[in-house]
Amino acid sequence: KNQVEQSPQSLIILEGKNCTLQCNYTVSPFSNLRWYKQDTGRGPVSLTIMTFSENTKSNGRYTATLDADTKQSSLHITASQLSDSASYICVVSDRGSTLGRLYFGRGTQLTVWP
Amino acid sequence: EADIYQTPRYLVIGTGKKITLECSQTMGHDKMYWYQQDPGMELHLIHYSYGVNSTEKGDLSSESTVSRIRTEHFPLTLESARPSHTSQYLCASSQPNPGTGYTSYEQYFGPGTRLTVT
Numbered sequence: 001k002n003q004v005e006q007s008p009q010s011l012i013i014l015e016g017k018n019c020t021l022q023c024n025y026t027v028s029p030f031s032n033l034r035w036y037k038q039d040t041g042r043g044p045v046s047l048t049i050m051t052f053s054e055n056t057k058s059n060g061r062y063t064a065t066l067d068a069d070t071k072q073s074s075l076h077i078t079a080s081q082l083s084d085s086a087s088y089i090c091v092v093s094d095r096g097s098t099l100g101r102l103y104f105g106r107g108t109q110l111t112v113w114p
Numbered sequence: 115e116a117d118i119y120q121t122p123r124y125l126v127i128g129t130g131k132k133i134t135l136e137c138s139q140t141m142g143h144d145k146m147y148w149y150q151q152d153p154g155m156e157l158h159l160i161h162y163s164y165g166v167n168s169t170e171k172g173d174l175s176s177e178s179t180v181s182r183i184r185t186e187h188f189p190l191t192l193e194s195a196r197p198s199h200t201s202q203y204l205c206a207s208s209q210p211n212p213g214t215g216y217t218s219y220e221q222y223f224g225p226g227t228r229l230t231v232t
Contacts, residue, residue: 004156043118043204043223044157089156102221103155 004029006090014113017080021108023073023090031095035064035075038107044107049087065086069082080112117141120205120224127195128232135206135227138199146188147221148215152165152173157204165190181209 004025013019025033034052036044048057048064050073056065061078077084087107094101127133134149139146144165149157149172159172163182172227177199178192192199205224 017208041226041228043206043225045223049220061125105157106156107156109154 002090002092002094002103003081004090004103004105006088006108008108009106010109010111012111012113013080014064015082018076018078019080019110021075021077021088021090021110023105024070025073025090025092025103027071027092027094027103029095030068031093033066033073034093034102035062035073035093036091037090038089040086044089069112077110080110082112082114085110085112103112115126118180118205118207118222118224120203121225122227123225124230126230129196131195132190133195133202133229133230135205136196137188137224138186139188139207139222139224140186141186141207141209141222142216143207143209145208146179146192147206147208148172148178150176150187151183151202151218154193172177175227183220195229197231200229200231203229206228 007022032049035047038044039046047062048059048110050057050066052068063076064072087109089107090105092103121136140217144164148161150160151157160174161172161180163169169180178190180190181220182188202209204226208221
């Protein structure tokens, strides 16, 4: 069964600190992995997208890693800001259809305190 | 920010009413999607469309229906709303990601409609 598991479920950090969010998946055949940021009451916004051949990708203070062998990904946030408070969703796409079927994790709810 | 819009943003309605959630995008994307999301839970695909006059049911069974008469417009309708339909509904559209190949569709999401049925 294709699944995406994220940890931790929630995380509280102080402003300026770094944090790392984890994602494990069983989706096969693998096409790509995305990290989305979803603010409360808003739609998800893409942060990074990585294919099988990529093992790291950065977008400003966000750095995603991918280990396709162990089927694990992480999202590292550097020097956190209050605006980073949001849900971070790991999404994996399979290669089996032109639809680009997406499998969503439940997200990690990050809260940044001043 | 993507040019995909949803209205209304919030809707509180009584049981038995017919409702239509609007979704429109100005990016010319062929593929469009409707997702349902409950608090703290993952998004579930309920409908999708490959293009005009194409609609398919998604992974999660839903009593809603959709139509795709124009490329830019993908409305979702509930003929008779029930409390079990209370949820957030997210619309998305996609195009191939030029950097990763035709199977790597980048999906752009609208802001969502928070529906409450009393």
